[in-house]
Amino acid sequence: MTRGEEGGPSPHAAWGDGRAAQALVPAVFLAPAVLLLAVFLLYPLAETFWLSLVDWNGLGTSRRFVGLDNWATLAHDAHFWLALRNNLALGLLSVLVQLPIALALAVMLDKASRGSQLLKILYFMPLLFSSVALGVIFKNLFDPNFGAINGALQGIGLGALAIDWLGDPRYSLASVITVVCWQNVPFYMILFLAGLASFSPDLQAAAKLDGASDWTIFWCIKLPHLQGTIRTAAMLAVIGSLRYFDLIYVMTGGGPDGASEVMATYMYKTVFAASRLGYGSTIAAAMFLAVMLIAMLGLRLTRRFETDV
Amino acid sequence: MRFRFTLKTHLALVALSACLSGAHAQDVKTLTEWDIRTQASSNKVMVDAVARFEKKNPGYKVERSVVLNDPYKVKLKIAFGANEPPCVFASWGGGPLREYVKAGQVLDMTPYLAKDTAFRDRFIPSSFDTTKFDGKVYGIPGEDTTLAVVHYNKELFAKLGLQTPKTWPEMVKVMDTLKANGVAPFALANKGRWPGSMVYMYLVDRIGGGEAFRKAANRSPGGSFADPAFVEAGRMLQEMVKSGAFAQGFNGLDYDVGASRRLLYSGKAAMTVMGTWEIGAATNENPEFVKKMDFFSFPTIPGGKGSTGVIGTVGDNFYSVSKACKYPDAAVELVKSLVDDDAVQARLAEGRIVPVKGLTVTDPGKVRVLKMLADASNVQLWYDQELPPALGELHKDLVQSLLGLSITPEEAANKMEAAAKDALR
Numbered sequence: 019m020t021r022g023e024e025g026g027p028s029p030h031a032a033w034g035d036g037r038a039a040q041a042l043v044p045a046v047f048l049a050p051a052v053l054l055l056a057v058f059l060l061y062p063l064a065e066t067f068w069l070s071l072v073d074w075n076g077l078g079t080s081r082r083f084v085g086l087d088n089w090a091t092l093a094h095d096a097h098f099w100l101a102l103r104n105n106l107a108l109g110l111l112s113v114l115v116q117l118p119i120a121l122a123l124a125v126m127l128d129k130a131s132r133g134s135q136l137l138k139i140l141y142f143m144p145l146l147f148s149s150v151a152l153g154v155i156f157k158n159l160f161d162p163n164f165g166a167i168n169g170a171l172q173g174i175g176l177g178a179l180a181i182d183w184l185g186d187p188r189y190s191l192a193s194v195i196t197v198v199c200w201q202n203v204p205f206y207m208i209l210f211l212a213g214l215a216s217f218s219p220d221l222q223a224a225a226k227l228d229g230a231s232d233w234t235i236f237w238c239i240k241l242p243h244l245q246g247t248i249r250t251a252a253m254l255a256v257i258g259s260l261r262y263f264d265l266i267y268v269m270t271g272g273g274p275d276g277a278s279e280v281m282a283t284y285m286y287k288t289v290f291a292a293s294r295l296g297y298g299s300t301i302a303a304a305m306f307l308a309v310m311l312i313a314m315l316g317l318r319l320t321r322r323f324e325t326d327v
Numbered sequence: 328m329r330f331r332f333t334l335k336t337h338l339a340l341v342a343l344s345a346c347l348s349g350a351h352a353q354d355v356k357t358l359t360e361w362d363i364r365t366q367a368s369s370n371k372v373m374v375d376a377v378a379r380f381e382k383k384n385p386g387y388k389v390e391r392s393v394v395l396n397d398p399y400k401v402k403l404k405i406a407f408g409a410n411e412p413p414c415v416f417a418s419w420g421g422g423p424l425r426e427y428v429k430a431g432q433v434l435d436m437t438p439y440l441a442k443d444t445a446f447r448d449r450f451i452p453s454s455f456d457t458t459k460f461d462g463k464v465y466g467i468p469g470e471d472t473t474l475a476v477v478h479y480n481k482e483l484f485a486k487l488g489l490q491t492p493k494t495w496p497e498m499v500k501v502m503d504t505l506k507a508n509g510v511a512p513f514a515l516a517n518k519g520r521w522p523g524s525m526v527y528m529y530l531v532d533r534i535g536g537g538e539a540f541r542k543a544a545n546r547s548p549g550g551s552f553a554d555p556a557f558v559e560a561g562r563m564l565q566e567m568v569k570s571g572a573f574a575q576g577f578n579g580l581d582y583d584v585g586a587s588r589r590l591l592y593s594g595k596a597a598m599t600v601m602g603t604w605e606i607g608a609a610t611n612e613n614p615e616f617v618k619k620m621d622f623f624s625f626p627t628i629p630g631g632k633g634s635t636g637v638i639g640t641v642g643d644n645f646y647s648v649s650k651a652c653k654y655p656d657a658a659v660e661l662v663k664s665l666v667d668d669d670a671v672q673a674r675l676a677e678g679r680i681v682p683v684k685g686l687t688v689t690d691p692g693k694v695r696v697l698k699m700l701a702d703a704s705n706v707q708l709w710y711d712q713e714l715p716p717a718l719g720e721l722h723k724d725l726v727q728s729l730l731g732l733s734i735t736p737e738e739a740a741n742k743m744e745a746a747a748k749d750a751l752r
Contacts, residue, residue: 075716076408078430154584162576164589184518185579187731271518274578275731276724290401293426293716295408 063306069299076295088300098301101272101279102308108195108280109259109312113252115199116206120251121244123203124210125236138211145204153268156197160184160269187277190270194278198265202258206251213247214240249320256316260309281305358658359413361392361406362644363399366611369470372673373665380664387657397519397583407432407649414652415661417644420457420466421712422719424647428465434648435463439659446663454641454682457708468642469666471604471679474696475525475638476622478605479598480591483510483619491623495533498626502572505597511574513567514596516587517730518579520723521711525600526567527726528638528710529625530560536632537705543744544714546751552743556632561729561736563628568730578731585612592616600625602639603696607678622692624699637703640712641682718743718750 070088074081092098123141127134144152159166160183168180183193217240225235241248263282266272272279272287281301289298360377364370370393377389392413394402400423406412407427418424427433440447450468458466479491487508492498502512517523531539535556542550543557567573574596580586588605590596592613599605609617627634646665648658664670671681680686680693688694700706711719725743728734734742 075426075430076404077426078432080430157581157584161580161586161589163574163595164593182576182579185576187578187733190579270579271520273518273520273727275728275733287720290404291716292720293404293423 066299066306067303069296070303072296072299073294074296075293076289077293081296084296088297089304091297092300092304097276097279097284098281098304100276101281101284104191104278105260105262105280105308107191108198108262109256111195112199112202112255112259116203116255117248117251119199120203120206121210121248123207124214125240127207128211128214141207142204144201147201149201149264150268152197152201153265156265157184157269160193184270185274187275190274191278194266194269197269198262201265202255206255209247209251210244213244217243252320253313253316257309257313260312261305281308355388356386356654356657357388357390358415358652358654358661359390359392360415360661361394361399361403361413362417362646363394363396365393365395366607368611368677369674369679372670372677375673376665376667376670377661379667379669380661383664384657384660387654387661389661395583410651412649412651414654414658415646415648415665417469417646418466419640419709419712420642420645421708422715423712424458424466424645425460426716427649428460432650433465434650434652434655434658436465436467436648436659436662437463440464443663449683451641451682451684453706457640457642457712458645458647466645466647467662467666468682469644469646469662470674470681471643472641472682472696472700473602473604473639473643474699475529475600475602475625476696476699477598477600477625478591478620478622480594480619481621483594483597491621492626494626495628502567502570506571510594511590511596512572512598513574514587514590514599515573515577515730516580516582517577517727518581518586519583520727521709522582522587522601523577523726523730524710524723525602525638527560527564527729528707529600530563530628531556532633532636532638532705532707533625533628534559534563534631534633537636537707539632540707540710541705543747544751546747552747553740557740557743558736561739564726564729565732565736568732573730578727588612591620603692604643606692610678622695633704635699635703636705636707637699638707638709639700640708641700641706643679715750718746721746 071083071085072081073084073087127138127141130137158164162168162180162182162185165183167183171177171180181189184190221239222235225239230238261282262280263286266278266280267283267286270278272283282305285298285301285305288294288301292298362373364373373391373393377391381387381389392402399417403412403416403418407430410432412427412432418427424433454468455464458464458468484491487504487510489501489504490497492501505512513526515522515526528540535554539550539554539556541547543552543554544550574590576586585608587596587599587601588609591599591609603622606617606620606622609620624635624637646662648655648662652658666681666683671683671686674681675686675688678690678693680688680697688697707713710722713719714722722743725734725739729736729739
């Protein structure tokens, strides 16, 4: 809004009836957001659920309504349940691995304050890389024949640990999750750093004066202060994990033999490789429901443990 | 926040310039063309062919998009699904192209070929098989004649006193000698699942002959994916895995980043079953090594019904025109330019054989490929390209499971047959 408009005649005066205008204003201001949400969120969502009821290869007019057949197939699709289980494993490990590491880094960087600028940048780097490039790099590092990881293990006499990281169904999911965690730790680190920045130095000084150790300050003051941020981080980690796609797709393609399949890679393959748009939409819709359900449960559960600071 | 703001302004600028160039493009007729010729030398063949077309047809401008193999398939699918396909596009014929044809989105080229018989008759007739549906031709063979063969390191073979095996028992001996010398017999990078399928397809062909797959895919009487030939092929594949025939990590290695060729280059593996394009790929990456490379046909299996069949494609990529194209006549002309005599010769110069008649091939390797093709009792297109997409994917999944020893050959065969019954009515 420019200055000229602010200084102009009141819109009420121009429109005559003040009340009608009053009612219009919220509608006008809301319209763009509602319109965007409707076009880019609600419509695709409704369409996904509608497509989950058809058998269609995505081309032309071969679309055939099959009712809940796709959903019945999904309920008995072992591959889908395996993918969901992998998603949950990814979510759990993300919370258990990423958040503590991120918190530790944030607390240490916060303590070092000014001197840590370079470290902050370094730690933040993984998040800036493109996932595809990262995936290719790690694919080469994990290569059992030429990869640096197995090379190093053999070099230090731990050849027995030099396993087939991505090609063995027992390890491929864990290998990929490690990289996912490595890439995402910085995001939560920044989140926690921001949380710690709002921590009053006076409070810390007062605690020190009372003889509190650094540990006590961390456990009894800083951690409770961060609980809202931690809750947000945990929710983001879980939701992000349920929708995860890129590194897994690049590094293993969900394989071998579905061992590292997640819902999103399975959906992608079903739609784009197997040309089953209808069934792929069923997977997408189920994914949406799973994320909704778990997000709601998560919010409720974490709220219960909330304490007043 | 400031970042967002600049991003928005950038977007606005991009949108604005898009509008401007859109307005500008109106006086030039634009033909879009999509293909996968990402390698420098084969890309040049296309660039030159497009230049010839533009010179011959003033007023037309060709907008080319060159995309990597796997993303290309997805991009094409989305474009067709959104009803905005490119005018001219490359495909592999077979099942996926048939999906677009069935949806009425591909131009029938038969009338154009009938008008220009000189052009049509240049090609080896069988090269149209992959793009012919209900007697109508929907694509022109344009790139190469590629067969899957067993590539091997002849220096390594000579060092260990090995002969190229002609039969399976000989192959087993070769594998044993290699293993005893600390060399993995085969390099395989099966993350994408199609490289492993090549070994399986040959086993099926040698055991059951060409008709085993043909009858199963066409649902002919007696044809079934649960046929003993498929079960036995699965069993032999698993036997290879158990005996250590493949270099470790095979189910996780990525062909697209050269993981299997690295094994050959370093001498850690001695053989690989792959299309003849592997020689071209190696020439680009490691010209020194190519001198040590040679190939032989997949060995025969005692008691098996097949011996000379080949797995591969006559044409490799096929160029088609979409029905959505505003200038179909010009698009067909563009396709003709892409496979005109100059283009065919240019491809030959870099070692690729467009299936046209009377080509003078001097390279001994190419001569052998053509001889294998001429002697072949049957030419089988890759299963995943021949079958409808969903079934092709299942086939590749099952082969990966077989290689991972997580499914029995019988289970794999029965699963495939059950899905085929559903999909191929």
